[in-house]
Amino acid sequence: MDWKTRFSDKVVLPEEAIRRVIRPGDIIGGAMTCGFPQVLPEAIVQYAEELSGITIMHGIVVGNAPHYAPHLSKHIKLRNIFVFDATRDAVREGRADYVPMYFYEMPECWRNGIWKTDVTMIQVSPPDVDGYMSLGVTVGYTPAMMEVSRAVLAEVNPNMPRTHGETMVHVSQVDYLVEGDRPVPTVPRSKPDEVSQAIGRYVAELVDDGSTLQIGIGAIPDAVLNCLTEHKDLGLHTEMFSDGAMDLLNKGVINNARKSYMPYKSVVTFLLGTKELYDYAHENPSVVLLPVEKVTHPMVIAQNDKMVAINSALQVDLYGQVNAETIGTLQFSGVGGQVDFVRGATLSKGGKSVIALPSTAANGTVSRIVPYLDYGSVVTTSRCDVHYVATEYGVVNLKGKSVRERAEALVSIAHPRFRDELAKAIP
Ligand code: COA
Numbered sequence: 145m146d147w148k149t150r151f152s153d154k155v156v157l158p159e160e161a162i163r164r165v166i167r168p169g170d171i172i173g174g175a176m177t178c179g180f181p182q183v184l185p186e187a188i189v190q191y192a193e194e195l196s197g198i199t200i201m202h203g204i205v206v207g208n209a210p211h212y213a214p215h216l217s218k219h220i221k222l223r224n225i226f227v228f229d230a231t232r233d234a235v236r237e238g239r240a241d242y243v244p245m246y247f248y249e250m251p252e253c254w255r256n257g258i259w260k261t262d263v264t265m266i267q268v269s270p271p272d273v274d275g276y277m278s279l280g281v282t283v284g285y286t287p288a289m290m291e292v293s294r295a296v297l298a299e300v301n302p303n304m305p306r307t308h309g310e311t312m313v314h315v316s317q318v319d320y321l322v323e324g325d326r327p328v329p330t331v332p333r334s335k336p337d338e339v340s341q342a343i344g345r346y347v348a349e350l351v352d353d354g355s356t357l358q359i360g361i362g363a364i365p366d367a368v369l370n371c372l373t374e375h376k377d378l379g380l381h382t383e384m385f386s387d388g389a390m391d392l393l394n395k396g397v398i399n400n401a402r403k404s405y406m407p408y409k410s411v412v413t414f415l416l417g418t419k420e421l422y423d424y425a426h427e428n429p430s431v432v433l434l435p436v437e438k439v440t441h442p443m444v445i446a447q448n449d450k451m452v453a454i455n456s457a458l459q460v461d462l463y464g465q466v467n468a469e470t471i472g473t474l475q476f477s478g479v480g481g482q483v484d485f486v487r488g489a490t491l492s493k494g495g496k497s498v499i500a501l502p503s504t505a506a507n508g509t510v511s512r513i514v515p516y517l518d519y520g521s522v523v524t525t526s527r528c529d530v531h532y533v534a535t536e537y538g539v540v541n542l543k544g545k546s547v548r549e550r551a552e553a554l555v556s557i558a559h560p561r562f563r564d565e566l567a568k569a570i571p
Contacts, residue, residue: 147275151315158187158299161320162195165263165295169197169430173261173289176203177414179209179282180269182301183324185211192219195480203250203478206416207329214239223309223404225250225471226478235475244469244522247383247481248440251288256260264293267324268313269304269419275315276326280304281328281422282414283311290317299324305426307415309433310414333366333387339502340367343538347454347500348372350532350539355363356448358382359389360417360455361477364500366416370456379403381448383481385412385431385441387421405447406432415441440481445488451495453485457524458505460533460552461517462569464542466499473520486529496531503535503559511562513554515569533557547571 156164161184166172172188174180180202188195189210200211201223212221214237222240224231234240245253253259266286268277277300287310290296296317315321336344340363348371351357356379359365369388372378378398380389390399393410402410409432414547415425426429438444441525445451458476459467469477489495501512513535517523527528531543533554540553551570558566 147271147315151271151275151321153320154315155321155323158183158322160535161322162187162191163298165297165319166195166198167262168195170262171199171201171260171498172263172265173293174202174205175266175279175282175286176205176284176415177282178206178329179267179279179286179414180205180207181265181324182208182326183322184265184297184299185209189213189216192216195219199223201225205230206331212240220294221312222235226480227475228477232476236372242475242478246479246481246484247439248442248484250285251435251437254285254288254292261289261293263295263297264354265297265299266290266313267299267301267304267308270300270302276312277315277324278304278306279313279433282309283309284413284436287435294316295319301325301328306381307425307433308429310435311433327419328422331416333418334363336363336367339536340364341371343500343502343534344368346534346539347498348375350496350498351375351378351452353377354449355379355450355452356381357398358445358451358453358489359384359386360482360485361475361480362450362456364456364502365454368500369525377402379448380410380412381405381439381445381451383413383436383485385410385415386424387417388423390424391418400430404449411439418499423513440484440488442484442488442491445485446491448494449493451489451492453497455482455485455487455497455499457499457501457512458501459512459514459517459521460501460554461514462554462566462571463547464527464530464550464554465517465523466530467517467521468524470521472518481526483525483529486525486531490529490531497528497533498534498539499525503537503557509558511558511566513558513562513566515566
């Protein structure tokens with residue numbers, strides 16, 4: 145039977161797909177970020193009571209997350225492997241669980257049976273002439289989750305770009321297909337303020353021509369990209385591909401020519417940005433989306449010489465411990481690929497990692513450089529892993545420094561209003 149016959153046999157209404165495949169008590173995994181399906185979760189929600197005891201598990205979800213409605217919590221258990229806007233309140237209120245895990249290790253969690261998924265739901269482009277559909281904007285952990293699942297449900301969306309790399313899913317790998325046609329969710333470009341531009345300028349000074357960049361999530365990493373327009377021959381090997389990186393590619397600042405690993409390719413595991421970014425990646429063989437373990441494993445990252453990893457944080461204490469995830473006891477974000485890249489850059493020949501953050505938060509009322517992390521906060525990047533830390537007051541290198549030296553260095557880049565108080569806490 146040719147794939148077209150198989151394809152038409154598998155196309156069903158969303159409610160039918162849910163009824164045929166999902167059993168009470170199942171764990172349903174979803175692709176992350178803008179690849180998270182849009183129609184299928186709505187159908188699941190309709191049958192939530194009937195499907196009692198199901199769990200839905202995924203990373204960042206951008207856009208609609210109907211399964212997070214508070215009234216559904218008695219029917220649907222929620223497991224987050226990255227906390228973001230759509231899921232933060234549920235975690236705070238105890239309606240959802242957060243599971244901390246290095247991004248590169250997630251696929252192994254499924255393959256080793258540490259995590260279980262019964263049904264995977266994905267969003268894909270329509271099939272090509274040979275029956276291949278593209279995962280489009282997100283690969284991430286999806287291939288591993290599909291491998292271990294009893295069934296795969298695909299939402300076929302003509303708005304999903306067809307991207308290159310290891311993004312193809314054949315119709316034969318999928319049990320049922322449902323039709324969707326909503327725009328792929330987008331996030332607007334961030335608008336750098338004076339503080340983030342000042343930080344960007346300090347970080348840009350650390351980036352030598354010919355370096356390969358990882359750009360983390362948040363306003364500061366984006367601002368750094370704006371400050372790199374005079375650089376030459378930069379490369380891109382990053383978990384998240386954003387509009388800022390696309391701008392540098394369009395300007396020829398990033399050309400991937402001097403990369404030691406996969407030269408002439410931008411290597412990423414997901415796209416997060418505007419429609420312009422998705423159009424850029426559509427059918428573009430120079431943008432390669434790979435499963436996360438082939439992008440953020442520190443040993444893979446380290447194959448890039450002069451790797452520069454640029455990430456942000458919520459707090460850094462005077463020991464140099466980095467908290468990028470919590471505000472007190474509130475789980476604000478997730479570990480994501482931060483530690484993967486900090487360690488990968490450390491292992492890279494000539495590599496550097498930078499934690500870049502504004503010196504204050506909450507409209508200048510609190511210092512982000514603190515004597516001790518807040519009660520309930522966690523350490524994302526440890527003091528032995530941390531390398532450079534930058535604020536709008538400068539950049540310091542903590543590698544190899546004593547406890548006292550690193551505290552003194554950090555006080556020197558704190559907001560002047562908090563420096564005296566912090567100096568009293570130097571160990
Ligand atoms: N105390 C109180 N409030 C704080 C705070 C602190 N120490 N630090 C930040 N906040 C507040 C800010 O004031 C801001 O509030 P507002 O929105 O009302 O202005 C909010 O928390 C968000 O802080 P901000 O610094 O603007 O966050 P961001 O969007 O730039 O993201 C991280 C920063 C650290 C959350 C983000 O980089 C992240 O999620 N990192 C972890 C994962 C990672 O690094 N992955 C790497 C590759 S993707």
